[in-house]
Amino acid sequence: MTKAELIFDPFSEAYYDNPFDTYRRMREEAPLYYNAEEDFYALTRHEDVAAAFKDFETYSSARGCDLSMVRSPEAPPKSIIFMDPPDHRHMRSLLNKAFTPRAMQAQRATVVEQVERFLGDVDPDRFDVVQDFSGPFPVEVITRMVGVPDEYHQQVRHWIDASLHREPGQVEISEAGMKATIDTATYYYGLVQERRAEPRDDMLSRLIAAEIPGEDGQMRRLDDIEITGFATLLGGAGAETVTKLIGNAAVIFARQPDQWRKLLDDRSKIPAAVEELLRYEGPVQYNVRYTLKEAQVAGGTIPAGKPVFLIAAAANRDPDAFTDADTFDIDRDQTEAQHLGLGYGIHSCLGAALARMESAIALEHLLDFMPRYEVDWSGLQRVNMQNVSGFKNVPVRVLR
Template sequence: MTKPKLVFDPVAQEYFDNPYEIYQRMRDEAPIYYDEEGDFYALTRHADVAAALKDHEAFSSARGCDLAMVRSEEGPVKSIIFMDPPEHRHMRSLLNKAFTPRAIQNQHQTVTELVEQYLAKVDPDNFDVVQDFSGPFPVEVITRMAGVPEDFRQQVRHWIDTSLERQPGQIGWSDKNMQANIDSGVYYYGLVQERRQNPQDDMISRLIAAEIPDENGQMRRLDDIEITGFTSLLGGAGAETVTKLVGSAVVEFARHPDQWQLLLDDRSLIPAAVEELLRYVGPVQYNVRYTVKEAHVPSGTIPAHKPVFLMKAAANRDPRAFDNAETFDITRDRTQAQNLGLGYGIHSCLGAALARMETAVALEHLLDFMPRYEVDFDGLQRVSMQNVAGYHHVPVRVLR
């Protein structure tokens, strides 16, 4: 029997349901995949994806991070993930101050309290890990840091979810996606205006007070649109990553009870478990870049002026980089290759340490709350989102 033609469609239902089968074929049969119809490329091998993530001179972020953005004439709104150096470097150094090791450590108590608060509300006989737990708590953490009042923190999560939703076959934005982006932008813009009048001890107020060099080296303040872009981006990244990672963690540990038992026996393995989850079921599947010149990676050459999918989730299961790459193993040797789950190079995730800490705290408490549990696998509902994988619904029952 001949194999069906290899087609990577980032908005196909089969891709949303199980991206890993197509990744395996792409790595083996077409490491530099070219889609004639869509006129885009995709990289799936670890060596190629890592090289492209590091080569910001050839693989530009300035046109956006998904196919619709890269193709659009007007380009994306101004935000740090859509910048190349030197502009990116100035913004990154400014925002890094919000995510220093001390700043993350200062959030530990808040994260612990929120995790305990949400777990205390659930019914052990029937609860949804994502809707009742991993959805609500991370957005509370990041929006509180940003300066969003309590009444709007959960609303931010719903705007993000809606803006990222994609129906099978839908590459561009729907009216619903656009409206969520507009509502979120208008809200954050209003909040920036408020903080200009009445500064607080929060990220928005610090961004208002900050200065960065312009193209002539003169110091300047950020404008309201820039600050709005940063805060909405941080809200999105801070909410989506941990929400999806914890939901996927509960599913994978139910499929691999021996690995859950390792954690029950030895809590010191939790950080290693977080790394393996990021490798094996990391929420961010890919980022799209645009080649501003002919680009070279170990597997070959990509022409200039093309969108390129950098498939981090495929790279993280590349057997050329990791032994038994398709096996979920929290005790694996993590020195073999770079884990690309939270990015690599200049655009690696700003809040990576915060995401790791939140996930570790969540696992610690879930081990206490449900040492034995079962997932209703028939009730699992995957998300269909632009470049994000995970679950909307993970129904669970605690076993006594």
């Protein structure tokens, strides 16, 4: 029987539904994959992906992190994720001060408050884990940190969803997505002006007051465009990651109830469960880089000036890095290899500690709220999004 042609199309319906079979074939048959039609390369093996994430001198972020941005002749908006050193280093050191472990622990009460608020509002017998719970609560936490007024918290989430959405076959951002992106930037830009006039105890005000080294070595303040870029990024990453992770968790645990029972029996396993969720089916599938020079990898050579998909989700299922890599096991030996579920290298997730804390608290409360539950599989619906994987709807019935 002839094997079907190996096609990696990150904008296809089949990819959105389940990319993991494709990833397995890519690791085995084409560890250096080339798509001639779209003229991009892709890496899937853990060793290659991890090395590329760390090699910013070859794999640049300065042109963007998705295919349409990297191929565009226009420079991406000012944002830390679209920077290479030394600019990235200066910005990262500035933002690290806002995301220290102590600062994140200070958010614990807010996280618990929002988790309990939204879980307290759902129907105790039937609800949608994403729409009613994991969608709305994380954005409340991050937007409060940034300094967004209450009435705009959920609007930020809807803008993000619209900007990331892609119909099957659609590579470029849609008109609706572009409008959402512009609306987001316009809103945050206006908020920066308000905070310049009246500073408050929030992240925007601290960014306005901060200084970083300029190109001439002299200290300088951030401009309004840079601060707007930070706010947009934090709102997006702070909302999407946990939203998708908890939605994925409800589905994965429903399919493997023995793992859910482990958590019911021993809540100390929750942090390990969060790590395994990030490895097994994390929210971020890939990031795209641009080669500044020729790159040598195990499968061959990548020319300079090419987009390269660094597929962390494929690397996280690499059997050369993880034993029984396609098995979901919250008791997995986590010293075996570093999962790439929250990035790796200089662009590892800035809010990783916050995401882990939010996810752990959410799981803790779901264990109390629905120790026994079943997913309405007919109502399960995945998102079609740039870079991001997860569910739009996860309807569940709580079993009494």
